[in-house]
Amino acid sequence: MKEIILAKYGEIILKGGNRPKFEKMLMDNIKSVLKNVAKCRVELRQATVYIDGFEEDKIELIADRLALVFGIVSITRAAVCEKDIESIKKTAAEYLSEDLSKPCTFKVEGKRSDKSFPLNSVQLSIELGGYLDDCFPNITCDVHDPDITVRCEIREFGAYVYNNDKKIKGQGGMPIGTGSKATLLLSGGIDSPVAGHMIAKRGVTIDAVNFFSFPYTSERAKEKVIELAKILARYTSKIRLFIVPFTDIQLEIRDKCPEEHMTLIMRRFMMRISERIARKSGSKALITGESVGQVASQTLSALDVTNAVTDMPILQPLIGMDKIEVIDRAVKIGTYDTSILPYEDCCTVFTPKHPTINPRRESVERTESVLDVEGLIADALRGVEVIEVYPD
Ligand code: ATP
C-alpha cells in the first residue's frame, strides 16, 4: 500500500504577512535534512508538508529525521487513496486493520477540501465510519472521547487516510535560520548542550565555542565536545565549533590572582573571548548553561561579575530550571550519555577549594588588573581552531 508522510507546522501559522518567508525556510531545512536520507518529493500545502515519492523501506528513517526539524509539530504516516468512496473504504479498512481489530472506541473525521468530491465532510465521516463499524466487530463509535480518531482528507491533489493518534510529536519551535545567529559556550557538561538546543529551537543558528586546556584536559575531552556538537547538529544541520586554547590564561590566573577569584576571572575571560568570536562571525548574542544557585559561580552576584565584561545579550535559557529538569531534557535530546562521560573539563582542573559565593565587581576587577587581559585574549584568539561539525 502506498504511504505518504504529512508533517504539520505550528507557530508559523501566527506569522501573518511573513508566513511565506518562514515556510520557505522550513521547506529548505526539510529538503536539506532529507537530501542524504532518501530521494523524495517535498511539497507544502495548507500548513502541511507532504512528503512522498520515496522508496517504501525509507519511511521510518524519513519520519525519524523530520522529528528533529524545528518548526514541525507532528509527523503522520498516511495511506494514499483513490478519490472514490469505495476505494477509500477498502484502503482504510486494510490500512487500519491492526489498530481497529482490538476492542476500542473510534470516530472518523472526514475533511473534504476538494469540492468536486460528491460527499461533503460530514457525509464522508458517516459513510466511512459506518463501513469500518461493520468491518470490525470489536469497535464502537464514540464521537466525544474516542480511543482512535481516523482521519480522511480529500484534497485537490489526493486523498489520504490515517490514524491520527499514531502521529509522532515533532520538536515544535521555529525553523533554523529565521532567528539570526548566537554563539553557544559549549563545555563538556550536561547543561550547555541543552541551553544550545533550547535557543536553536527558536529558529536561531548556533555557533559554538569551547575552551580547551591541553594538556590538563585530554584529547578525549575534546572528542567529547565535538561529539556533543555533532548531536546538536542533528537539529541544526551544522555547527561551526571554535576551540580556544585556554591553558596559558588559566596558568596566569592561577599564578597571579587569589584562588577564591580564579573561577570568576576564568569565566570573565571566556565571556570576553566568546564575544570577540561572536561579533566577528555575525552572532547577535551569547548562550550559556547557567542556572541560579547551581554552583558558587552561578549565584546572582557571581553572574553579575561574570557578565559585566560584555554588553552582548547573554541568553541563559536554563536560568530558572532545576538540575533534574535539565537532565530530563538532555536525555530527550540525546546529549546526556555523552555529557556524563568522565573526561575532565577545563574548569574542573582549575577549581578553587573555596570559591567566593558573594563576589563584588570592584574587588574582582582589582585582583584581575594585574593581568595583561588584552594580550592574553589576543594570544588565545591566534590559536583558535575552527571545526565544521556535521551530524553522522
Ligand atoms: P555545563 O554543564 O554546561 O558545563 P556547569 O553547570 O558545569 O555547566 P559552569 O562550569 O559554571 O557550569 O559553566 C557555566 C557555563 O559556562 C556553561 O554552561 C557553559 O555555557 C560555559 N562553560 C563552562 N566551561 C566551558 C568550556 N570549557 N568551554 C566553553 N564554555 C564553557
Ligand code: MG
Ligand atoms: Mg561545566
